[in-house]
Amino acid sequence: MTTTRALSLLGVDRIHGAGNSAVHALRGLTIEVSAGELVAVMGPSGSGKSTLLNLAGGLDRATAGQVLVDGVELGELDPKALARLRRHKVGYVFQDFNLIPSLTAAENVALPLELDGVRSRPARQRALLALDEVGLADLADRLPQDMSGGQQQRVAIARAVVGERSLILADEPTGALDSETGEQVMRLLRARCAQGVAALLVTHDAGHAAWADRVVFLRDGAAVDDTGSTSGPESLLHEAAR
Amino acid sequence: MSIPHGLLALLDQRPMYGYQLRAEFERATGATWPLNIGQVYTTLTRLERDGQVAGQATDQEGRQRYEITDAGRETLRAWFTKPVTLGDRPRDELAIKLALAALSPGLDVQSVVQHQRVATMQRLQELTRLKRDAPTPSAEDLAWTLVLDNLRYMAEAELRWLDHCEGTLARARPATAPPTGHLDSDATSDLTADPTTQETLR
Numbered sequence: 001m002t003t004t005r006a007l008s009l010l011g012v013d014r015i016h017g018a019g020n021s022a023v024h025a026l027r028g029l030t031i032e033v034s035a036g037e038l039v040a041v042m043g044p045s046g047s048g049k050s051t052l053l054n055l056a057g058g059l060d061r062a063t064a065g066q067v068l069v070d071g072v073e074l075g076e077l078d079p080k081a082l083a084r085l086r087r088h089k090v091g092y093v094f095q096d097f098n099l100i101p102s103l104t105a106a107e108n109v110a111l112p113l114e115l116d117g118v119r120s121r122p123a124r125q126r127a128l129l130a131l132d133e134v135g136l137a138d139l140a141d142r143l144p145q146d147m148s149g150g151q152q153q154r155v156a157i158a159r160a161v162v163g164e165r166s167l168i169l170a171d172e173p174t175g176a177l178d179s180e181t182g183e184q185v186m187r188l189l190r191a192r193c194a195q196g197v198a199a200l201l202v203t204h205d206a207g208h209a210a211w212a213d214r215v216v217f218l219r220d221g222a223a224v225d226d227t228g229s230t231s232g233p234e235s236l237l238h239e240a241a242r
Numbered sequence: 243m244s245i246p247h248g249l250l251a252l253l254d255q256r257p258m259y260g261y262q263l264r265a266e267f268e269r270a271t272g273a274t275w276p277l278n279i280g281q282v283y284t285t286l287t288r289l290e291r292d293g294q295v296a297g298q299a300t301d302q303e304g305r306q307r308y309e310i311t312d313a314g315r316e317t318l319r320a321w322f323t324k325p326v327t328l329g330d331r332p333r334d335e336l337a338i339k340l341a342l343a344a345l346s347p348g349l350d351v352q353s354v355v356q357h358q359r360v361a362t363m364q365r366l367q368e369l370t371r372l373k374r375d376a377p378t379p380s381a382e383d384l385a386w387t388l389v390l391d392n393l394r395y396m397a398e399a400e401l402r403w404l405d406h407c408e409g410t411l412a413r414a415r416p417a418t419a420p421p422t423g424h425l426d427s428d429a430t431s432d433l434t435a436d437p438t439t440q441e442t443l444r
Contacts, residue, residue, distance in 0.1 A: 044405070190374070206363065206401040207394065210370040215363050217356070225360045227367060 005068065006167045006198030007033040007056055012065035014051050014221075025051040026221040028065070033200050035166065038193045040201045040209035043218030049202045050171070052218070056200060057090050057169050058082045070166055087116050091160025091168045093189075095175035097152040099144040099159075105131060106140040109159045116163070130158040134188055150181035154188060161192055168192065168199040174208045186211040245277065245285050246294070250310055250318045253295060257309040260286060270385035272372075274393070289314065336400070340407055344414075351411050359404045366397040 014026040026048045033039045043049055054060035055067050058074045067074045069089050074082060091112075092098075099108045109127035114120060131140050134154040144152050153173060160168050170189065174182030186208050193199055193213075201212060209215050214228035252258060252266050260282045267277050286308055289295040294314035298307045310318070336358065343351045373390055 044409075187374070206366060207370075207398045210363065210366040210394075210397075211374070212367070215367065217359065225356060227360055227364045 005032050006035045006037075006070060007031075007200060008066070008068040009052070009055065009062075010066040010068070012055060012067060013063045014048075014055060014060065015063045024221050026055070026062075029218075029222055031200075031216060031223060033167075033198045035198050036193055036196050037214070038190060038199045038201065038212045040203055040212035040215045041218055042203060042206070042209050042215060047218040048221040049218055051221075053169050053171055053200070053202055056167075057092065058086050087112060088164065089166050091162075091165045093153070093156050093160050093168060093170040093173045095172035097144070097149070097156045097176075099152055099155055101144050104141045104143055105136060105147070105155045105158075108144070108155055109162050112159060113163055126162055127158070130162040131155070133191075134158045148181075149177050150184060153177060153181075153185050157185070157188055157192070161197060166197060168197055170199060170201040170203075172203055173201065174203065174205055179207070182208055183211075244321070245281060246289055247318065247321045249282070249285055249289065250294060250314050250321075253308060253310040254315065254318055257298060257307040259305055259307050263308075269383075271389050272386045274389055344411065352408060355404050355408050355411070359401060362397055362400050362404070366394060366401070369394045369397060 009029055009031045012026050012029045013024070016023045016025055029048070029052065031039070031041075031052070041049055041052060051060065055062055055074075056069070058067075058069070058077075061075060069085060072085060074085070077085060099105075100111070103111065106124055106127045109130050110118075110120070110123040113123040113126060118126070128137065128140055131137055134157055136151060136154055136158070139147060139151060139155075144155070147155070153176075156173075157168075160170075168189065173189070174185050177185060182205070189199055189201065190211060201209070203209050214226055216223050216227075217225040248267055248271075249263055252263055252270075258266065261279060263286075264277055264279055264282050267275075267282075286295060286297075290297055290308070292313075293311055294317055295308045296311050298309060300306045340351070340354065340358075343349055343354045369390060373387075373394065
């Protein structure tokens with residue numbers, strides 16, 4: 001059953017362009033992330049990591065195969081329903097934080113709620129709670145420019161999980177941070193997963209990927225390995241054995 | 243790993259019994275270098291013979307504590323100040339394995355790299371789990387924390403190196419090219435021209 005999965009990509013192809021110039025960004029990719037699970041995706045540039053995140057977040061559509069968020073197939077939603085699902089279910093964390101510079105930490109975190117029709121008072125209250133959970137209650141009224149990179153990323157994580165969101169998509173969330181601050185961010189993501197949120201993390205940093213429950217290796221648009229599954233060395237000598 | 247120096251460093255804190263030394267050694271290094279009690283007593287006997295430690299008088303239960311001598315302290319200081327050189331470390335089997343794999347006709351080297359990458363990442367995940375579960379190291383666990391971080395950084399470095407190997411291999415011999423069974427590189431011809439080498443690799 002797919003209903004227990006926070007995110008399922010099932011046999012997904014994504015082809016950019018057509019004919020001779022067609023580029024296969026993803027080829028029959030299957031990845032599933034359960035509630036409470038932190039999954040990291042690693043792979044060289046061009047292996048399809050960004051396409052994967054865009055599809056999982058409903059920012060792009062699969063050429064073939066299914067993408068399901070909390071059991072809802074994104075391909076069957078009209079643009080309006082898709083946008084609503086994105087706002088309700090999916091939170092994003094980016095490498096460069098993407099906070100709105102003219103808004104305070106609390107206002108940044110409250111923004112997705114207000115866009116979703118929550119009135120500003122209850123939105124602020126929930127934002128303050130979310131900031132408290134990332135240890136930033138004291139900095140709620142500070143502007144991003146007056147915060148360190150690590151603090152800004154914690155605000156971004158609070159923004160990603162505020163409300164009832166069940167899926168966090170993180171694109172190199174530690175890329176702009178030093179190693180120790182990056183570790184704090186990973187600790188925080190883990191803590192959110194322990195509360196039942198599912199997270200899919202794309203990273204180049206093996207040290208941070210290792211905080212995940214599973215690490216999936218992407219190559220040429222397909223998952224070649226998964227540290228959660230045991231794969232034997234049988235295939236190793238397939239040519240030499242002949 | 244130098245067991246004699248490890249024991250001297252522990253005895254430099256205070257005199258200890260053999261079983262204490264073993265416990266302290268394991269606490270400092272985690273399960274990384276398990277030490278059996280036989281090794282501890284053999285090493286102590288040798289250190290005593292060489293004047294590096296001295297056995298104290300046995301207590302009523304027949305147990306004996308050992309203390310470090312001035313000569314032992316001298317040895318220890320010299321050890322701490324001398325940098326570890328390449329010759330002190332065991333050779334890295336992985337580097338040798340990959341180097342030989344690159345020469346081996348018909349072997350999918352990318353796949354060798356990938357299998358190692360998964361295994362190393364799994365190890366890194368386990369080490370990270372250990373670190374995760376002990377967020378703030380106490381003073382007592384400081385030594386083990388340092389060892390644990392060392393192991394994590396080594397695993398990270400190995401993964402970076404594997405990425406690099408993969409890139410180098412992809413440029414040198416594209417994965418899609420059928421294995422030729424021949425050599426196309428002059429640099430490798432000496433080794434692989436030797437039939438016994440090829441035999442072993444197969």
